[in-house]
Amino acid sequence: MASPIPVEINHRKEKGVVRVTWEDGHVGEYGCGYLRGYCPCALCQGHGAKIKFIEVPDAKLAEISAVGNYAIQFTWQDGHNTGIYTFDYLKSLCPCPECNRSKDR
Numbered sequence: 001m002a003s004p005i006p007v008e009i010n011h012r013k014e015k016g017v018v019r020v021t022w023e024d025g026h027v028g029e030y031g032c033g034y035l036r037g038y039c040p041c042a043l044c045q046g047h048g049a050k051i052k053f054i055e056v057p058d059a060k061l062a063e064i065s066a067v068g069n070y071a072i073q074f075t076w077q078d079g080h081n082t083g084i085y086t087f088d089y090l091k092s093l094c095p096c097p098e099c100n101r102s103k104d105r
C-alpha cells in the first residue's frame with residue numbers, strides 16, 4: 001500500500017495541537033505533548049524495538065519542517081529536533097477515535 005501523504009500540517013499554538021490533514025481527507029489532531037512523547041529518535045527511544053511514550057512536561061513545538069517527501073521533522077522549544085516522523089509513523093500515531101478503533105489492543 002502507498003504511504004499516506006499529509007497535505008496540510010497546521011500548528012495551532014493556542015490549543016497546543018498539530019492538525020494534520022491527509023491526502024484522503026482524514027484529519028488528525030495531535031497534542032504537542034503526545035507527539036513529543038512519541039519522538040522516534042534514538043535519544044528518546046534508545047534501541048528498543050518497541051516505541052514507547054516518554055513523558056516530557058510542558059512540551060512546546062517551535063518549528064515544523066519537511067524532510068524530503070517522506071517525513072516531518074519537529075523542532076521543540078527546548079531545542080530537541082532529532083526526531084524524524086515518517087508519514088507512515090505519523091499516521092500510525094493518529095489519536096482520533098476512528099484510528100484508535102482499528103488498532104490492535
Ligand SMILES: [Zn+2]
Pocket residue numbers: 039040041042043044045080082083
Ligand atoms: Zn527525540
Ligand SMILES: [Zn+2]
Pocket residue numbers: 026027028094095096097098099100
Ligand atoms: Zn485518525
